[in-house]
Amino acid sequence: MAQRKPFRWHIVVFLAPAVLVYTAIMIVPLIGTLNLSLFSLTEAGERVFVGLQNFATLFGDPRWSESFWNALINNAWFFLIHMLVQNPIGVMLAALLSSPRLRMAAFYRTAIFIPTILSFVIVGFVWKLILSPIWGIAPGMLDAVGLKSLFAPWLGKEEYALTTLALISVWQFVGIPMMLIYAAMLSIPDEVIEAAEMDGVTGWSQFWKIKLPLILPSIGIISILTFVGNFNAFDLVYVSQGALAGPNYATDILGTFLYRTFFGFQLQLGDPHMGAAIATAMFAIILVGVSIYLFAIQTRLRRYQF
Amino acid sequence: MGPYGPDHRESNMTKNLRLALLASTVLAGTASAQDVTLTVESWRNDDLTIWQDTIIPAFEEANPGIKVQFTPSAPAEYNAVLNSKLEAGSAGDLITCRPFDASLELFSQGQLADLTDLDAMSNFSDVAKSAWQTDDGSATFCVPMASVIHGFMYNKSIFDELGLEVPTTNEEFYAVLDAIKEDGTYIPMAMGTADQWEAATMGYQNIGPTYWKGEEGRRALIEGTQKLTDEAWVEPFRQIARWSDYLGDGFEAQTYPDSQNLFTLGRAAIYPTGSWEIGVFTPQIDGMFEMGAFPPPVQAEGDTCYISDHTDIALGMNAATENPEAARTFLNWVGSPEFATLYANALPGFFSMNSTPVEMEDPVAQKFVSWRENCEPTIRSTYQILSRGTPNLENETWNASANVINGAETPEDAAARLQDGLASWYEPQQQ
Numbered sequence: 261m262a263q264r265k266p267f268r269w270h271i272v273v274f275l276a277p278a279v280l281v282y283t284a285i286m287i288v289p290l291i292g293t294l295n296l297s298l299f300s301l302t303e304a305g306e307r308v309f310v311g312l313q314n315f316a317t318l319f320g321d322p323r324w325s326e327s328f329w330n331a332l333i334n335n336a337w338f339f340l341i342h343m344l345v346q347n348p349i350g351v352m353l354a355a356l357l358s359s360p361r362l363r364m365a366a367f368y369r370t371a372i373f374i375p376t377i378l379s380f381v382i383v384g385f386v387w388k389l390i391l392s393p394i395w396g397i398a399p400g401m402l403d404a405v406g407l408k409s410l411f412a413p414w415l416g417k418e419e420y421a422l423t424t425l426a427l428i429s430v431w432q433f434v435g436i437p438m439m440l441i442y443a444a445m446l447s448i449p450d451e452v453i454e455a456a457e458m459d460g461v462t463g464w465s466q467f468w469k470i471k472l473p474l475i476l477p478s479i480g481i482i483s484i485l486t487f488v489g490n491f492n493a494f495d496l497v498y499v500s501q502g503a504l505a506g507p508n509y510a511t512d513i514l515g516t517f518l519y520r521t522f523f524g525f526q527l528q529l530g531d532p533h534m535g536a537a538i539a540t541a542m543f544a545i546i547l548v549g550v551s552i553y554l555f556a557i558q559t560r561l562r563r564y565q566f
Numbered sequence: 567m568g569p570y571g572p573d574h575r576e577s578n579m580t581k582n583l584r585l586a587l588l589a590s591t592v593l594a595g596t597a598s599a600q601d602v603t604l605t606v607e608s609w610r611n612d613d614l615t616i617w618q619d620t621i622i623p624a625f626e627e628a629n630p631g632i633k634v635q636f637t638p639s640a641p642a643e644y645n646a647v648l649n650s651k652l653e654a655g656s657a658g659d660l661i662t663c664r665p666f667d668a669s670l671e672l673f674s675q676g677q678l679a680d681l682t683d684l685d686a687m688s689n690f691s692d693v694a695k696s697a698w699q700t701d702d703g704s705a706t707f708c709v710p711m712a713s714v715i716h717g718f719m720y721n722k723s724i725f726d727e728l729g730l731e732v733p734t735t736n737e738e739f740y741a742v743l744d745a746i747k748e749d750g751t752y753i754p755m756a757m758g759t760a761d762q763w764e765a766a767t768m769g770y771q772n773i774g775p776t777y778w779k780g781e782e783g784r785r786a787l788i789e790g791t792q793k794l795t796d797e798a799w800v801e802p803f804r805q806i807a808r809w810s811d812y813l814g815d816g817f818e819a820q821t822y823p824d825s826q827n828l829f830t831l832g833r834a835a836i837y838p839t840g841s842w843e844i845g846v847f848t849p850q851i852d853g854m855f856e857m858g859a860f861p862p863p864v865q866a867e868g869d870t871c872y873i874s875d876h877t878d879i880a881l882g883m884n885a886a887t888e889n890p891e892a893a894r895t896f897l898n899w900v901g902s903p904e905f906a907t908l909y910a911n912a913l914p915g916f917f918s919m920n921s922t923p924v925e926m927e928d929p930v931a932q933k934f935v936s937w938r939e940n941c942e943p944t945i946r947s948t949y950q951i952l953s954r955g956t957p958n959l960e961n962e963t964w965n966a967s968a969n970v971i972n973g974a975e976t977p978e979d980a981a982a983r984l985q986d987g988l989a990s991w992y993e994p995q996q997q
Contacts, residue, residue, distance in 0.1 A: 393816020
């Protein structure tokens with residue numbers, strides 16, 4: 261008869277710090293937020309349990325739901341621009357950087373990555389100045405090449421403002437997909453590339469048929485990071501357009517909508533309970549998105565072991 | 567005042583921040599052990615040097631044993647920061663009060679102390695105190711410090727160069743703007759819609775009282791006898807919609823600091839504004855040109871003029887302060903004529919509400935305050951009671967004013983939307 265194994269205390273001991281810290285700074289506040297969204301204040305200022313009433317207001321009251329859907333749709337567009345612009349450019353830059361014939365690769369790599377480490381405040385402010393119709397260099401530069409007529413006060417136009425902000429964000433963060441893909445490309449063994457060359461697969465077809473399938477898992481990770489980052493975004497819009505996310509709420513995303521509701525703005529007093537309801541909705545959206553990725557996409561991605 | 571308001575100047579922010587950090591270390595180091603130190607919470611980070619060089623030394627000299635520390639935060643974040651600090655119990659002893667509901671809310675939550683029995687309160691009229699009282703006027707919780715007056719500033723050199731007269735009626739006003747536009751050298755009017763609050767505060771609330779007849783219309787709106795869709799409330803939107811012809815290129819992306827700079831650099835002739843700019847502009851213009859001011863133009867010659875003389879800033883006491891005695895001493899001093907003179911002259915454009923008349927040296931400030939003699943004063947229409955619900959009338963007015971100027975919404979549609987929003991929660995407007 262086998263002896264019963266003693267309880268392996270060291271597992272608990274080694275996990276404890278991470279579990280405690282993570283619980284204290286992530287799980288407890290998260291549950292606190294979910295909990296807060298189930299309460300409301302009465303006229304007399306007492307906190308009462310209202311069940312899902314805040315959510316009913318958020319989705320049922322036409323004023324609230326209109327703001328919410330506007331923010332969600334804007335957020336989806338913000339994400340789409342990132343997926344269509346940031347990630348393909350990131351892959352392309354990584355492919356160029358990993359080309360052995362490129363000189364000064366380290367310089368380009370650093371230069372493209374630098375905006376990522378800048379603060380949102382700096383990025384927002386600098387771009388606001390660049391694009392300013394009054395002091396900005398954008399009108400002057402367009403004028404120099406005879407394209408002044410193309411200039412518009414982009415950040416002030418309802419139809420362009422959100423796309424402009426999304427592209428600014430792409431400019432800032434394109435370094436991240438580039439770095440991740442670059443690392444993935446470097447880890448492709450030379451033998452695989454050599455074998456491909458022996459079989460006559462070179463150039464573009466080598467990229468499409470050999471490299472791209474090998475970096476797909478990285479692209480998946482980048483997509484999900486972009487998704488989470490975009491649906492939690494707030495700073496850039498707040499810095500460049502203010503909490504009212506003008507013009508006419510054209511740049512309002514879930515983060516700014518949450519901020520206005522939770523903390524209040526100008527004469528509007530903060531409403532932590534409705535704010536928590538919005539935060540919970542954001543959490544649900546991100547959770548669903550991440551789950552779809554984890555269960556539907558990631559499990560189907562083929563991995564190659566070398 | 568707006569978060570991007572008179573108090574928010576990006577050029578000054580970094581400097582102020584550095585000063586604030588420096589000041590807090592220095593002050594913390596020098597206060598001796600037996601002294602009581604009072605901390606003042608404020609959004610007026612532009613005034614840091616004035617508090618440190620003028621106001622605080624004057625108080626400390628007269629009241630040995632009490633030290634005062636002025637710790638402002640960024641205007642846009644002030645309300646949120648203050649609320650969190652109060653809830654965490656780390657807020658300062660003295661709290662700078664926003665007018666009306668933001669402060670009333672703090673008072674009803676027991677975070678601001680009742681100051682009704684403070685001696686200095688007798689120095690203020692009921693109108694001056696109204697922004698910091700309960701709805702029934704039974705309790706006052708902040709000592710009024712200053713009000714600001716809306717109007718238009720203009721560049722006298724440009725007016726002289728083009729041979730223009732200061733307009734008094736609407737017709738003259740547009741004639742002047744047309745003349746400047748015709749000439750083409752200068753931008754007729756410096757205003758942008760990017761920050762939205764400019765359009766609402768410098769536009770709608772500036773000229774609006776002329777149409778809704780100041781207090782009369784404002785009270786009628788609160789009582790529910792007038793609606794935002796009435797002619798008196800729609801016409802100001804039509805007027806500011808007309809302004810778009812006279813604004814600079816790309817005004818849709820022009821921010822408040824942009825507008826300020828266009829005016830102080832002498833590139834724009836007229837600037838719809840408020841008196842708080844005087845103190846900021848005078849050193850920036852630095853004698854380059856002479857600045858003048860005129861009140862919102864009237865509809866027809868001889869009409870009564872109305873101005874927005876907005877009760878804007880007051881000082882209250884944190885109910886949880888450990889030094890209530892010292893704090894009350896400071897508040898009594900803030901309510902004294904001595905402080906009023908000191909403050910009004912250190913910050914020209916912030917007008918004392920003290921019953922004792924204050925001598926002011928700045929000519930532009932004198933000009934602004936002179937309108938009180940023959941114009942009817944009122945406060946911003948959205949501030950009392952009407953911005954309590956959701957949707958928030960003030961925020962919606964920012965949005966609507968910017969939309970109207972950008973041409974994204976007609977004045978009638980904007981007014982109808984505001985009225986719908988207000989009526990959705992405000993009972994007197996539901997009949």
